[in-house]
Amino acid sequence: MNLQDSYNQAWLFAAGAHAGQTLTASTLPYAVHLAMVANEVMAADREAPVERLAETVQIALLHDVLEDTAVPFEELQTRFGEFVADGARHLSKVLNGQKLPLDTYLQRLATGAPQYAIVKLCDRITNLQPPPSTWARSKIADYHVESQRILDALGHVHGPSAERLRAKIDNYRRYF
Numbered sequence: 554m555n556l557q558d559s560y561n562q563a564w565l566f567a568a569g570a571h572a573g574q575t576l577t578a579s580t581l582p583y584a585v586h587l588a589m590v591a592n593e594v595m596a597a598d599r600e601a602p603v604e605r606l607a608e609t610v611q612i613a614l615l616h617d618v619l620e621d622t623a624v625p626f627e628e629l630q631t632r633f634g635e636f637v638a639d640g641a642r643h644l645s646k647v648l649n650g651q652k653l654p655l656d657t658y659l660q661r662l663a664t665g666a667p668q669y670a671i672v673k674l675c676d677r678i679t680n681l682q683p684p685p686s687t688w689a690r691s692k693i694a695d696y697h698v699e700s701q702r703i704l705d706a707l708g709h710v711h712g713p714s715a716e717r718l719r720a721k722i723d724n725y726r727r728y729f
């Protein structure tokens with residue numbers, strides 16, 4: 554399947570799965586975030602090629618489905634295959650009903666396929682836009698620290714994305 558068709562297949566599925574959810578403190582659909590992460594992955598590939606790009610873009614679009622919707626892992630396996638389903642599982646902070654500590658979560662990502670870590674870098678790049686109006690300064694400062702930990706743990710997988718995240722982290726200081 555080409556990139557456009559695989560994108561649309563995952564985009565339609567993810568938009569349906571997240572239907573009714575919105576971005577934090579916003580009326581925009583949650584799926585807006587997913588498209589931004591997929592956009593980052595495609596731009597990252599132009600800076601330094603990402604192997605299995607079409608599937609990696611699907612992982613970007615599906616990266617919050619297991620964490621935030623009722624869609625089961627098995628359905629992702631059936632529809633999108635093992636590599637994509639396993640990517641969504643690696644990117645979920647909830648595993649077997651338990652929220653993973655950040656260290657454990659990042660360790661799992663660091664030892665999984667590099668594409669999974671690239672999606673996480675792209676996810677955090679996307680999330681370092683101006684923070685939601687409802688966030689306290691302390692929460693924004695904590696998010697800044699957490700972002701640096703993500704960069705430290707996963708930055709080695711894709712140089713240009715690491716550089717881009719580093720710049721976003723620097724810029725984020727202005728918000729707290």
Ligand SMILES: [Mn+2]
Nearest residue numbers: 586616617676
């Ligand atoms: Mn996300």
